[in-house]
Amino acid sequence: MxxxxxxxxxxxxxxxxxxxxxxxxxxxxxxxxxxxxSATTGATPESIAFPASLISHPRLTPIIQTDISNTRLQIGDQLRERWVIKGLIGNGGYGEIYYAIDTTNGEPVAAKVEPVKRRGKVVRRMILEQKVLLRLQGQPHVPLMWGSGVERTINYIVMQVLSTNLNELRKQCPLKRLSRSTSGRVMQQAIAGLRDLHNFGYLHRDIKPANMCFGLTEKSMRRLFIVDYGLVRRFRRDDGQRIPQRTRVGFRGTMRYVSMRVHDRKEQGPSDDMIALFFCLLEALKGELPWKYINSDTKMKAMKMEMVTDDFAKVSQNFGKELGDFGRTVMNMSAEDEPNYRDLQLIMKRMCGGRHLNEPYDWENDYVEVFTDILSNIDS
Known part of the structure; x- marks a missing residue:
C-alpha cells in the first residue's frame, strides 16, 4: 500500500x-x-490445527516446532495428566516453552518448564515466578496462569499462550524498526504493566523486548503482556514500607538494556525498570542500540552515559522530542523515586500522535508506517 x-x-x-x-x-x-x-522450523501453527479461539496471524502467531528430540518433554507427554504437549514454542538458558492442549476443554496453553536442579543446586527461578504470577492474576498486562507444579524432574507453569515477542515482531520489518505510532502505544501499555507490578511491591529487573508479547484472541491481540518474572525482587512490603537497600548486589538483567546503576552493581528501584524500557524504545525506533556489538560492561555503560551527557539531543533530533523527554525523565530518577507513570504515558501518547491503543499496529499493515516515518523525516 x-x-x-x-x-x-x-x-x-x-x-x-x-x-x-x-x-x-x-x-x-x-x-x-x-x-x-517453512523449511527451517518444522510445522507452522496452522499445520497443527490451532483452535478457533485463537487468531491465526502470519506475524503474531508463533511458529510451533513439532520435530523435537533433545528437549525435556516430547510430543504427547502430559503434565498432571491434563495438558498434552503438542510442540515447542521456544527455549533459552533457563528453560523451554511448549505449546500444549488442555484435555479438559480443548483449549491451547503454553507450558514453561525448567529442571528442578541445575548443577546439583535447586533452581528457584520458576518457583519465584509462579508465586509472583499468582499474586498478579487479574492484572491486564499479566498472562493468565492455569496451573503449576513439579513433575518428574521439572518445574512447570501452565499459562496463556501468547504471540511472537516484540523483538521478533520488530525484526520482521525489513528496516528492523517500528514506527513512532506503534512504539508510543507499545510503551504506554508497558508503562501500565510496570506500574501494576510496582504497585504490588515488585521490580521486574529484566525488561526487554523479548519479554513483551501480545494476546492471540480477537480481544487481546492488541494488548501487551509482560512475561518472564523469574528475576523479580520485592522492593516494598505489603504494608508499604520500603525494603532497605543493599550496598552491593549481583548483576541482574540483560546488559544491553540495564541502567547505569545495574552496571555499577547497585540496588535497583522502579526507575531502573523504566530506564530499561527507555532503551527498548530507542531500539524499536532506531532498529538497534548503539552498543549492540559491545561486550564490555565498562564500554557499554560509557556509551549509555554519553547519551545522558548529550542531554539526549542527538536521539531527539533523529527520533523526535518525545524520546529525549522520556529518557531525561527516567534518567533523572533515583532508585528510591516513584515514577510518575501518567506523565510518562502522556509523553508516549504525544509520540504516537494520540492514536488509540486498539488501532492496528505495524505488523498488521506490513510496516507501512515505518516507511512513512522515514519519508516524513526526509521531507522535513
Missing part, C-alpha cells in the same frame, strides 16, 4: 526513489522469509 502523497510524486523524485528502494527490500525480504520459515 503506497501512501497517496507518494503516488503524486514525480518518478524522478528522491522520495519516490527511496520509497521504491525500501519497498524493493521489503518485498524481497518477505519472499525470503516465506521460503525459509
Amino acid at each position: 503506497i501512501p497517496y502523497y507518494i503516488l503524486r510524486l514525480a518518478p524522478s523524485s528522491s522520495l519516490f526513489y527511496l520509497w521504491c528502494r525500501v519497498c524493493g527490500v521489503f518485498f524481497c525480504e518477505m519472499g525470503s522469509k516465506v521460503e525459509t520459515s
Whole structure:
C-alpha cells in the first residue's frame, strides 16, 4: 500500500526513489522469509490445527516446532495428566516453552518448564515466578496462569499462550524498526504493566523486548503482556514500607538494556525498570542500540552515559522530542523515586500522535508506517 502523497510524486523524485528502494527490500525480504520459515522450523501453527479461539496471524502467531528430540518433554507427554504437549514454542538458558492442549476443554496453553536442579543446586527461578504470577492474576498486562507444579524432574507453569515477542515482531520489518505510532502505544501499555507490578511491591529487573508479547484472541491481540518474572525482587512490603537497600548486589538483567546503576552493581528501584524500557524504545525506533556489538560492561555503560551527557539531543533530533523527554525523565530518577507513570504515558501518547491503543499496529499493515516515518523525516 503506497501512501497517496507518494503516488503524486514525480518518478524522478528522491522520495519516490527511496520509497521504491525500501519497498524493493521489503518485498524481497518477505519472499525470503516465506521460503525459509517453512523449511527451517518444522510445522507452522496452522499445520497443527490451532483452535478457533485463537487468531491465526502470519506475524503474531508463533511458529510451533513439532520435530523435537533433545528437549525435556516430547510430543504427547502430559503434565498432571491434563495438558498434552503438542510442540515447542521456544527455549533459552533457563528453560523451554511448549505449546500444549488442555484435555479438559480443548483449549491451547503454553507450558514453561525448567529442571528442578541445575548443577546439583535447586533452581528457584520458576518457583519465584509462579508465586509472583499468582499474586498478579487479574492484572491486564499479566498472562493468565492455569496451573503449576513439579513433575518428574521439572518445574512447570501452565499459562496463556501468547504471540511472537516484540523483538521478533520488530525484526520482521525489513528496516528492523517500528514506527513512532506503534512504539508510543507499545510503551504506554508497558508503562501500565510496570506500574501494576510496582504497585504490588515488585521490580521486574529484566525488561526487554523479548519479554513483551501480545494476546492471540480477537480481544487481546492488541494488548501487551509482560512475561518472564523469574528475576523479580520485592522492593516494598505489603504494608508499604520500603525494603532497605543493599550496598552491593549481583548483576541482574540483560546488559544491553540495564541502567547505569545495574552496571555499577547497585540496588535497583522502579526507575531502573523504566530506564530499561527507555532503551527498548530507542531500539524499536532506531532498529538497534548503539552498543549492540559491545561486550564490555565498562564500554557499554560509557556509551549509555554519553547519551545522558548529550542531554539526549542527538536521539531527539533523529527520533523526535518525545524520546529525549522520556529518557531525561527516567534518567533523572533515583532508585528510591516513584515514577510518575501518567506523565510518562502522556509523553508516549504525544509520540504516537494520540492514536488509540486498539488501532492496528505495524505488523498488521506490513510496516507501512515505518516507511512513512522515514519519508516524513526526509521531507522535513
